[in-house]
Amino acid sequence: MRIWTLAWPIILSNITVPLLGLVDTAVVGHLPDSRYLAGVTLGATLFSFLYWGFGFLRMGTTGLVAQAIGRESPSDVRNLLGQSLIMAGVIGTLLIVFGTPLISLGLWLLDGSVQATPLAREYAEIRLWSAPAVLANYAILGWFLGQQNSRVTLMILVLTNSVNIVLDLWFVVGLGMTSNGVALASVLADYSALLFGGYLVLRQLGHLEGHFQRQRLLALQAYSALFSVNANLFVRTLGLLFAMAFFTAQGARQGDTVLAANAVLLQFIMLTSYALDGFAHAAESLVGRAYGRRDWREFAATVRATAQFSFWTSAAAALLFALGGNQLIAMLTGLSDVRVTAASYLPWMVVMPLIAVWSYLLDGVFIGTTAVREMRNSIFAGLAVYLPTWWFCQGLGNHGLWLAFTLFMLTRSAVLIGYYRHYRLTRWRPSSSVSHL
Numbered sequence: 001m002r003i004w005t006l007a008w009p010i011i012l013s014n015i016t017v018p019l020l021g022l023v024d025t026a027v028v029g030h031l032p033d034s035r036y037l038a039g040v041t042l043g044a045t046l047f048s049f050l051y052w053g054f055g056f057l058r059m060g061t062t063g064l065v066a067q068a069i070g071r072e073s074p075s076d077v078r079n080l081l082g083q084s085l086i087m088a089g090v091i092g093t094l095l096i097v098f099g100t101p102l103i104s105l106g107l108w109l110l111d112g113s114v115q116a117t118p119l120a121r122e123y124a125e126i127r128l129w130s131a132p133a134v135l136a137n138y139a140i141l142g143w144f145l146g147q148q149n150s151r152v153t154l155m156i157l158v159l160t161n162s163v164n165i166v167l168d169l170w171f172v173v174g175l176g177m178t179s180n181g182v183a184l185a186s187v188l189a190d191y192s193a194l195l196f197g198g199y200l201v202l203r204q205l206g207h208l209e210g211h212f213q214r215q216r217l218l219a220l221q222a223y224s225a226l227f228s229v230n231a232n233l234f235v236r237t238l239g240l241l242f243a244m245a246f247f248t249a250q251g252a253r254q255g256d257t258v259l260a261a262n263a264v265l266l267q268f269i270m271l272t273s274y275a276l277d278g279f280a281h282a283a284e285s286l287v288g289r290a291y292g293r294r295d296w297r298e299f300a301a302t303v304r305a306t307a308q309f310s311f312w313t314s315a316a317a318a319l320l321f322a323l324g325g326n327q328l329i330a331m332l333t334g335l336s337d338v339r340v341t342a343a344s345y346l347p348w349m350v351v352m353p354l355i356a357v358w359s360y361l362l363d364g365v366f367i368g369t370t371a372v373r374e375m376r377n378s379i380f381a382g383l384a385v386y387l388p389t390w391w392f393c394q395g396l397g398n399h400g401l402w403l404a405f406t407l408f409m410l411t412r413s414a415v416l417i418g419y420y421r422h423y424r425l426t427r428w429r430p431s432s433s434v435s436h437l
Contacts, residue, residue: 002148002282002286003279003282003283003286003302003305003306003309004309005150006148006150006278006281006282006285006286007150007278007279007281007282007309008278009150009151009153009154010150010153010154010277010278010281010282011274011275011277011278012154013153013154013157013158027168027169027172027173027182035115035116035119036119036178036179039116039117039118039119039120039122039123039179040119040120040123040179040182040183042107042116042117042119042120042123043119043120043121043123043124043127043179043183044123046103046106046107046120046124047124047127049106049241049245050095050102050106051131051134051135052237052241053234053237053238053241054091054135054138054234055138055233055237056229056230056233056234056237057084057087057088057091057135057138057139057142057230058138058139058141058142058145059142059233059284059367060084060142060226060229060230060233060367060370060372061080061081061084061138061139061142061143061146061226062142062143062145062146062281062284062285062288062367062368063146063229063284063288063367063368063369063370063372064076064080064146064225064226064229064288064370065077065080065081065142065143065145065146065147065288066146066147066148066284066285066286066287066288066289066291066292066368067288067289067291067292067368067370068080068146068292069146069147069148069288069289069292070288070289070290070291070292070293070294070295071292071293073210074208074209074210075209075210075211075213076210077143077146077147077208077210078205078208078210078211078212079212079213079216079217080143080146080226081139081140081143081201082212082216082217083216083217083222083223083226084139084142084143084226085136085139085140086217087135087139087223087226087230088132088135088136088138088139089132089135089136091131091135092131092132092133092134092135092136093131093132095128095131096128096129096131096132099124099125099128099131100125103121103124103125103128104121106124107120107121107124119178119179120179122179122180122183123179123180123182123183124183126180126183126184126187127183127186127187129187130186130187130190130191133187133190133191133193133194134190136194136197137156137160137190137193137194137197140152140156140194140197140198140200140201141153141156141197143201144200144204145281145284145285146284146285146288147204147285148285148286148289149204150281150282150285152197152200155196155200156193156196156197156200157193159192159193159196160189160190160192160193161189163185163188163189163192163193164185164186164189167181167184167185167188167189168181168182168185170185171184171185225370229370229372232372232373232375232376233367233372233375233376235376235379236372236375236376236378236379239376239379239380239382239383240379242383243379243382243383243386243405243408246386246387246390247262247401247405248262248263250390250401251263251398251401254397254398254401257337257338257341258341258398260335260338260341261338261341261342261345261398262342262345262398262401264329264332264338264342265342265345265346265348265349267332268321268325268328268349268352269349269352269356271317272314272317272352272353272356273360275313275317276310276313276314276353276356276357276360276361277360279306279309279310279313279360279361279364280306280310280360280361280363280364281364282306282364283302283303283306283361283364283365283368284364284365284367284368285368286298286302286306286368287299287302287303287364287365287368287369288367288368288369288370289368290302291368291369291428294430296428296429296430299428300424303365303420306361306364306365307361310357310358310360310361311357313357314353314354314356314357315353315354317353318350318351318352318353318354321346321349321350321353322350325343325346325349325350326339326343326346329342329343329346345398345399345402348402348403348406351406352406352409355406355409355410355413356409356413357413358413358416358417359378359409359412359413359416362413362416362417362419362420363375363416365420366416366419366420369428371419371423374415374416374419375416377415377419378411378412378415378416378419379412381411381412381415382408382409382411382412382415383408384411385404385407385408385411386404386405386407386408386411387404389403389404389407389408390404
């Protein structure tokens, strides 16, 4: 029951993310020129990759805070928040300072049209000002999740997306702005979320014992644990981003229809991840607490319970895609050639949830134990299988690409399962060493 209590707010908050994307698309899509929609799409894609790359501020904070809760160390809980917010502020400021060349590089890699690229640049230059707020919000969400308070995640994301939607409509429909209005709405929504999150943090700190320590916040060596965890998570995320970008690029080489069909099917994967992430995040918090307490009975019980929730959810997703996949494709696109093409690759969607579920779940377990080098290594192993498979299977066309991507996910799951089984016998048991930093 505790797992479901933690998971449902995360699952529900995840649903708000595509809702915002739909509103952005609908608002800009009704402007008289399609270049505005293309510009917003390019700019939003750029920032999705950029901000996702710094998602370690959420994941690393969750694992370390959960362990501090398990050790019953409220001072560590406080100081981890301060350290994470300082890191977020420094990185966010650096992104603003060096943002122009990063935007130029990103737009060059995305290779948009001559008409859309200037609008995307304008959008990006506005969105860049939200970097400190976005990264600070990551730290705040991770801090609360580490304390098993997932409802704050729901509250903050619902507020962010609600403000964003209202401002989208006001700026674009009411004030006659274009893609720049969408960007400004996102910036104001991110800072609104930061203000609300800051209020929730202050309220939580009032109930938390301990105090902030100047040495912990200002001395560089005091950040060693965060640096170690976050550096490996950053490399892991870059590898995952590369895998996704490579998949998209190789699909694009096969034509617009294949590219569009793959984009539709990737929404199936995203749909599955929205549910499975809820149980993975619950595992981060509960496993981290048990790890901090060195309570291996609770540790094992948590992994078993989250594994059962995750497996049955993935099985339900596979069944849904097997029985209703064509109907879901029809809901996502009205283009007959894209529908037919996507349907031909539907069997990969039936298999994928049953393979990927273990990498989602064990990512949560390994974040909770801050065994993040293992997560990084699983990405490297996956890429070592993914790229050669794609190379040798190019003759199979898009089926070869999906085979390579499926084996990438399978390898990740297998490597993490191997690490987990090994550590349960050697490190994650009574009278064992558990340091991973």
